[in-house]
Amino acid sequence: MPSTISQSPPRVFSELKPWLQEHYVNLPKRLQSVAVFALHNPDVIALNTSAVISEKAGVTPSTLVRFAKSVGYQGFTDMQSVFQESMRHIPQPYAQRLSHLDDGEQQPEQTVLHRFSQAASASLSRLEQQADETAILQASEQLAKANTIYIAGQGRATPVTTYLHYTLVKMGIQAVLLDGMAASMIDKARLIRRDELLVAVSFSPYTANTRELVDICLSQKVPVVAITDSTLSPIARPDDFHLEVLEEEVGGIRGLSATMCLALCLAVETGKYRSQNGELFVQ
Amino acid sequence: MPSTISQSPPRVFSELKPWLQEHYVNLPKRLQSVAVFALHNPDVIALNTSAVISEKAGVTPSTLVRFAKSVGYQGFTDMQSVFQESMRHIPQPYAQRLSHLDDGEQQPEQTVLHRFSQAASASLSRLEQQADETAILQASEQLAKANTIYIAGQGRATPVTTYLHYTLVKMGIQAVLLDGMAASMIDKARLIRRDELLVAVSFSPYTANTRELVDICLSQKVPVVAITDSTLSPIARPDDFHLEVLEEEVGGIRGLSATMCLALCLAVETGKYRSQNGELFVQ
DNA sequence: TTATTTTTGGAATATTTATTCCATTTTTAT
């Protein structure tokens, strides 16, 4: 590999990124994986020893040193100082209380990204603290036992249904996404058997279509798992399973970060239940 | 001076401050000046050797060690790790230097919900700290100026494209989701005009289809905004716009919480730009 | 398929860094 030390190596992290973008394809395999790791984990590079870093990156210390030299640094220590410099300019996040972003107390210079990521973090904290983990396990048990899982939701719930479908299928679990015209969905819902299951996802303002699908399934004794934002939701029935997740609202807009996390957990627990109970399905 | 090592020393930086407030008056002169320096310069403590720190603080290395021991730490290295933890994305348990969530060493009682929500929080922290906000504003400006926004992505990216499409449409912005068969998407991509725009979403392992759509659009001078996980992604081009978001991996599985937050921010900034620049569209 | 070149891992070595120990200085008590 041709050396590049004819020019000065990047002395700031923000210059290292484009440098690697340009030279990445010319690096050997192992050095490429170091590059990816370094770009994705600059704090790990800045704060650990070469032994720790190389183990996390899946290479050896000598490969780490070789990577540094390939960029033009004198050694690992020279490169590490570049990462450390970039950390000196990051505002320290310690002891910052989460305050409600929508109560008008935020500083005017807070960016949209800051407000939404703080809201998302708060939503995740609420999920972790308030979620009924027994309910998640019971719901995942129901999903695991179903022959086929049907998934329905509209509007803001659509990314959730898509993701749940994608993740379940990735785990080799038979799942069908109910989408398209309302009449068509209702027709399909009428055909769901009792050994199958419906996952319904709906948030305020609730869509009548999803509620109707739930009504149909319950009247046919088809089990239903609901993902919704409140016990008071029209799809949360006392006689079936429901999981609650409420996203923080910023400027009248709610995100989906906590809901995606919950959907992922539901899919993973379902996969675990299947693998632990020997119910394997040929895919 | 009476020792305080009968109780455990502070393991997080935010607890060190009140500890020092309480014990400061009982410290000898030199240790007091180390305390002040440490509180005012936590990044210096975290990122330098004891020789450098003691020189900056105006004491000797043995005094620095003595200060650390007076607080209850085993030595300077023990104390420094506390300062380093406060600089990481998410505090890691003390003395678990080589362990991580995905190498099987985590405590057995941690639930799936806990692991994934912690990973999601870490992903959001990384997004907030590392995201290029100028790039987000520039990308949203491009979206705001486009007559119609086309959105493409497959697999795990599908919930993101669905959500971005939903949010943009909710804001009265003309957006079209490119989905369905690959050949059909490519046909549609060829018809995208230069006053329109493509948003491409792709994560490792990258799909060839999305990359091909980007190639087609760039060759026809159609602006592209890429949402991806790395500068080194095949859809991140130096001559166009790309936004990076990398989700933490747990057991080989990556969530979408940070990505959904970024997609929401992009849509909101786009809506803001439109409303601030008087480009209203009848819906 | 084989030979050559490049890449890589891992251990030895070199270097750097933290800690301990002791003499000196400073502070406090009588």
Next chain:
DNA sequence: ATAAAAATGGAATAAATATTCCAAAAATAA
């Protein structure tokens, strides 16, 4: 003012860490 106790500096030592070197593995070219 003096003696005793506490605090401190600085150098030696111990420990930790980075770098180099060489053999083996992998990749590439013929």
